[in-house]
Amino acid sequence: MTLPGHLLARAVSAARGRTNEGLVAVTLVGLALAVGFVDRRFWSLATVFNVLHDSFEPLVFSLGFLVVLLTGGIDVSFDAVGIFAGYTVARLAVASPWLAHNVPVAFLLATLIGVGLGGVNAVAIGALHLPVLIVTLGTRGIFTGFLLSAIGSTYVSVLPGTLVDFPTRDLVRVHASGGQSVGLHVLVLPLAVLCVVLSLFLTRTVTGRGLYAMGGDLEAARRAGFPIRLIQGGVLCLAGALSGLAGMIHVALIGYANPFDLVGMELNVIAAVVLGGASIFGGRGSVLGTVLGVLLVSLINYSLILLGIPSAWQRVAVGVLLVLGILAQTVARRPRRRAPTPLQVSP
Amino acid sequence: MIRLVQLLRGERVPWYLLGTTVAVFAVFAVASPGTFPSIANLQSMGFQFPETGLLGLGVMLSMVTGGIDLSLVGIANLAGLVATEFLVAAPRLVGHAAPPALVVLGVLLALAVGVGCGAINGILIGVLRFPPILATLASLQFFGGLAIAWTGGHAVLGLPSAFTDIGNASPWGIPVPVFIFAGSALGVGLLLNWRKLGVLMTLVGANPVAARFSGIRVARVLLGAYVASGALASLAGVIIVARTASAAPDYGQSYILLSIVIAILAGVDPNGGFGTVTGIVLATVCLTLIRTGFDSLGFSQFAYQMAQGAIVIAVLALSAAHRTLLLALRRRLSARAVLHRPDLRSVGRGEG
Numbered sequence A: 001m002t003l004p005g006h007l008l009a010r011a012v013s014a015a016r017g018r019t020n021e022g023l024v025a026v027t028l029v030g031l032a033l034a035v036g037f038v039d040r041r042f043w044s045l046a047t048v049f050n051v052l053h054d055s056f057e058p059l060v061f062s063l064g065f066l067v068v069l070l071t072g073g074i075d076v077s078f079d080a081v082g083i084f085a086g087y088t089v090a091r092l093a094v095a096s097p098w099l100a101h102n103v104p105v106a107f108l109l110a111t112l113i114g115v116g117l118g119g120v121n122a123v124a125i126g127a128l129h130l131p132v133l134i135v136t137l138g139t140r141g142i143f144t145g146f147l148l149s150a151i152g153s154t155y156v157s158v159l160p161g162t163l164v165d166f167p168t169r170d171l172v173r174v175h176a177s178g179g180q181s182v183g184l185h186v187l188v189l190p191l192a193v194l195c196v197v198l199s200l201f202l203t204r205t206v207t208g209r210g211l212y213a214m215g216g217d218l219e220a221a222r223r224a225g226f227p228i229r230l231i232q233g234g235v236l237c238l239a240g241a242l243s244g245l246a247g248m249i250h251v252a253l254i255g256y257a258n259p260f261d262l263v264g265m266e267l268n269v270i271a272a273v274v275l276g277g278a279s280i281f282g283g284r285g286s287v288l289g290t291v292l293g294v295l296l297v298s299l300i301n302y303s304l305i306l307l308g309i310p311s312a313w314q315r316v317a318v319g320v321l322l323v324l325g326i327l328a329q330t331v332a333r334r335p336r337r338r339a340p341t342p343l344q345v346s347p
Numbered sequence B: 001m002i003r004l005v006q007l008l009r010g011e012r013v014p015w016y017l018l019g020t021t022v023a024v025f026a027v028f029a030v031a032s033p034g035t036f037p038s039i040a041n042l043q044s045m046g047f048q049f050p051e052t053g054l055l056g057l058g059v060m061l062s063m064v065t066g067g068i069d070l071s072l073v074g075i076a077n078l079a080g081l082v083a084t085e086f087l088v089a090a091p092r093l094v095g096h097a098a099p100p101a102l103v104v105l106g107v108l109l110a111l112a113v114g115v116g117c118g119a120i121n122g123i124l125i126g127v128l129r130f131p132p133i134l135a136t137l138a139s140l141q142f143f144g145g146l147a148i149a150w151t152g153g154h155a156v157l158g159l160p161s162a163f164t165d166i167g168n169a170s171p172w173g174i175p176v177p178v179f180i181f182a183g184s185a186l187g188v189g190l191l192l193n194w195r196k197l198g199v200l201m202t203l204v205g206a207n208p209v210a211a212r213f214s215g216i217r218v219a220r221v222l223l224g225a226y227v228a229s230g231a232l233a234s235l236a237g238v239i240i241v242a243r244t245a246s247a248a249p250d251y252g253q254s255y256i257l258l259s260i261v262i263a264i265l266a267g268v269d270p271n272g273g274f275g276t277v278t279g280i281v282l283a284t285v286c287l288t289l290i291r292t293g294f295d296s297l298g299f300s301q302f303a304y305q306m307a308q309g310a311i312v313i314a315v316l317a318l319s320a321a322h323r324t325l326l327l328a329l330r331r332r333l334s335a336r337a338v339l340h341r342p343d344l345r346s347v348g349r350g351e352g
Helices: A004-014 A021-038 A047-069 A078-095 A104-130 A131-149 A161-166 A188-204 A206-216 A218-223 A228-254 A266-275 A287-306 A315-331 B002-010 B017-030 B039-064 B072-094 B099-127 B132-153 B161-168 B174-191 B196-206 B208-213 B220-243 B255-266 B276-299 B302-341 B343-352
Strands: A170-175 A181-185
Touching: A021 A188, A021 A287, A047 A078, A047 A181, A047 A188, A047 A206, A047 A266, A047 A287, A047 B196, A078 A104, A078 A131, A078 A161, A078 A228, A078 A266, A078 A287, A104 A131, A104 B039, A104 B220, A131 B255, A131 B302, A161 A228, A161 A266, A170 A218, A181 A218, A181 B161, A188 B132, A188 B276, A206 A228, A206 B302, A228 B276, A266 A287, A266 A315, A287 A315, A287 B220, B002 B017, B002 B072, B017 B276, B017 B302, B039 B072, B039 B174, B039 B196, B039 B220, B039 B343, B072 B099, B072 B132, B072 B220, B072 B255, B099 B132, B132 B161, B161 B174, B161 B220, B174 B196, B174 B220, B196 B208, B255 B276, B255 B302, B276 B302
Parallel strands: none
Antiparallel strands: A170 A181
């Protein structure tokens, strides 16, 4: 007995999700299976922990990029905001022992710095009526330049206080095959909460739907009564907050603060968000898709290392994957030529 | 000559940018009269600005069609690397041919790489209808990744001096890169204002739907635009490799955004349909003047980065304010014209 064609088609399209999440998930699982067949060491809890660990920082950057992208803007200042916040907090922690011993305060401070810088973006965009991409191109230069000339351009090689123990704050540890142990970092909990809260905000609140409305059609959203300017300003501040948090995660996890870090990784973040099914024109995208996109990129990088392929090839791999991802999206969105199947669904 | 000038009449000079450039030069010349306006300083600028200018021209061509090209730095690095690998291996491959012939071959090879990479972009965008920003983002990863994977991330050395002259010699006191840039700028200017392809590019950028319905083969036009910008990027790659005497696969990451900054500063419309070569040349020169001016005053490179961002926002805000002011003024004037001419009053009332 075979399933009727249209039922199958409907099941496939439901599994695929509104923004291709299903497709990304299938790719993710398929890749994991394929790599595992080549190297059995791959199928282990250690892999899961490692891939999650590699995803923390890009995930938070990606979520910040996503919320602006949903409204139809492209914010390219996130890496500058991130390293600005992370490095500034590291310098402050060196100066003040109190801050160095209160890790949550350090993270909060970095987030607040991010909100401030996002506010600068919001004011510039609101006052000048210019596209987000162009204004953030300018402000990222201002942020980086200010960081390096006014705050510092030297390396903080060892983080002070309890920050130095942060990379080893694990929930559980497992022993990997090589003899070393791999831990699941405690960050996984707050970040999971962040994802859930952000997802609920985007799908269940009027303001959250306003982001999609703006990205879909700005004029229609304005006439529907959404406070456009307010939402835009708020979203830019939210993106700043997430970028600041991500920058602090970056600094805290690698254990030193280099003010020249993060530049050049912006394209990886954009690639992950787009792979996760978000439309580059705004109005379409989801937290789940973004999480999957980030995990996919991390998994590829991790597998290439495990398989002994020079890490240089990871950029090629991400490029090819991005082309395939966009191809899947364009094919899916191309108008169907055939007449729609009549609604003769038998029970 | 007059004919040439007429052909370039579409090149409206962006006056505010010209004013800014002259003002910047004057300020730094007064601030550091000993070092800034010297021949040596101008020459060293002449070696620096053509590579970013060429990338700016490439970005402009893609923006004129309503797209954007993020992959140019990747193409430049890959093209420079191919030329370098060829010239390093050439003595073994072809024996001892005359160096000038080898150098020409190397440059042609780089150009071929640029054209090929541009064609890939053009096919992705024109035929498969990828959004340009995504297509070139992916191809940037791909081209840049190929270059890194090929060399394992190391710089390739050992270029013959006949080739490094392209980036270091200055016949009649003018650096060779300036000649390359001037030639390319003139070529792009002629392409945009004279050739059918250039006009079609502008039309596609101004209104892609109208262009499609008027029977313009949009895919072909886009292919042409991205091939041209790929070729410009490969020239930039040749200059970079020759000037630094080595091919570094991850050179110039900051150039990606810098080339867009140049295009925006030059007044190119990011939504497509408008862009001038004069604008690109002025924007490149202006940014280079500020950079070297900061150097001669002893400011850090980081202060320059800050200034660059501030200038982009200031210039855009000024031109936006200028436009609104002009619009408001025109509206006031036309309203007054209606008031002062009784025969038009009924028309005005009818519309109101």
